[in-house]
Amino acid sequence: MKRLFGVIGDPISHSMSPMMHNNAFENLQIDGYYHPFQINPIDLPIAIKGMKAIGISGFNVTIPHKTSILSLLDRIDPLAKAIGAVNTVVREGNELVGYNSDxxxxxxxxxxxxxxxxxxxxxxxxxxxxxxxxxxxxxxxxxxxxxxxxxxxxxxxxxxxxxxxxxxxxxxxxxxxxxxxxxxxxxxxxxxxxxxxxxxxxxxxxxxxxxxxxxxxxxxxxxxxxxxxxxxxxxxxxxxxGIGMFVHQGAIAFEKWTGIKPDIVQMETIVLKQLGG
CATH class of the missing domain: 3.40.50.720 (NAD(P)-binding Rossmann-like Domain)
Structure with a gap:
């Protein structure tokens, strides 16, 4: 069974993260899948409980959930707590831990x-x-x-x-x-x-x-x-x-989830292709 990863936001259809991360999983032969989840702010508390219940290995967080998710996680990294926003969640044991890699x-x-x-x-x-x-x-x-x-x-x-x-x-x-x-x-x-x-x-x-x-x-x-x-x-x-920032924050998240550094050049190539560059 593939390990599940993803990104939550509202809206989320524009996100370039799924293609970037799924390409990295494929290239590194990691049995994982990255899925976009559109979650209405009203539904965020129950969605986070659902993420934990289904055993998700990690996910990214984008607008408008970066701040509101803090109170819903088991632990927050000190830097993310100081910033007051989370963009990366990692499953550590049975806990969901929030980080900020921006x-x-x-x-x-x-x-x-x-x-x-x-x-x-x-x-x-x-x-x-x-x-x-x-x-x-x-x-x-x-x-x-x-x-x-x-x-x-x-x-x-x-x-x-x-x-x-x-x-x-x-x-x-x-x-x-x-x-x-x-x-x-x-x-x-x-x-x-x-x-x-x-x-x-x-x-x-x-x-x-x-x-x-x-x-x-x-x-x-x-x-x-x-x-x-x-x-x-x-x-x-x-x-x-801003391409470099987007790619590197994604690479930091990927390494936190898998313990493996992805190919930054390949990730950037994927994003540039999506942008038509």
Whole structure:
């Protein structure tokens, strides 16, 4: 009997995870199957009980369940608890344990595409939502000393910083100030939905003062190259989209479930094929 894995969300039909993980199972000759489960938020408590009852080996969690699932699991990893969101659940004995691999997936992709040691990079994160929080906390755990945050509402960004249990020096900026002092940063991370299809011509703010030595990441991957990354590239900065983060967070989950590292290149190829890239 195949080991069962999956992803829960609402909606879920757009997810690229099933094809990515099932291809990895096949390539590694693992007797497993990954299935998408569309679960209405009202039904989440009974769905998690059902997952445990049928003996599921692990599953991913996406919108809108990343936060609401915390109270339904047996244990939560300390980083996931600090972030306040779970995107990966692993069956450990008879317990369902929650993890968050988004931030470390981002860091692995960053190290792969840019540089191995990012601790001394002056960093600016745009946005203060769930993805920004996972990236901010994970960078702080990684030892990055200076991480500023800009957001339309300073209060939300301040709450993110105030609740972080890991040491980091941070200034909260509005969008205008971030644009003005942009040349101070060597790493720029765009975590909002600005520029996502179909609004592909939008950018958070002007990049006129961006340093050409900076590395600019946009965690969006549809389109594969946002207007934000196009502008950064024109200035001379190196750029990176969200494919790497998506693939690496999936690979971290896969290894937690199976104990085996999947082929990252093959996983990325599958995702790019699905996106038409």
């Amino acid at each position: 931030g470390f997936g981002f860091i692995q992709a960053l190290k792969e595409r840019w540089k191995k040691n990012v601790a001394n990079e002056k960093t600016l994160i745009i946005g203060a939502g769930g993805a920004a929080k996972a990236i901010y906390y994970s960078l702080a755990v990684e030892g990055v000393k200076y991480i500023d945050i800009c957001n339309r509402t300073k209060e939300r960004a301040q709450a993110l910083v105030d609740n972080c249990p890991f040491p980091c020096e941070t200034n909260i900026l509005n969008l205008a100030d971030a644009s003005e002092y942009l040349n101070e940063y060597t790493l720029l991370i765009q975590t909002t939905s600005i520029g996502m299809s179909p609004n592909i011509h939008e950018i958070p703010f002007s990049l006129d003062k961006l340093s050409p030595k900076a590395h600019v990441v946009d965690i969006i991957y549809n389109p594969l190259e946002t207007a934000f990354l196009m502008e950064a590239k024109k200035i001379g900065a190196t750029t990176q989209n």
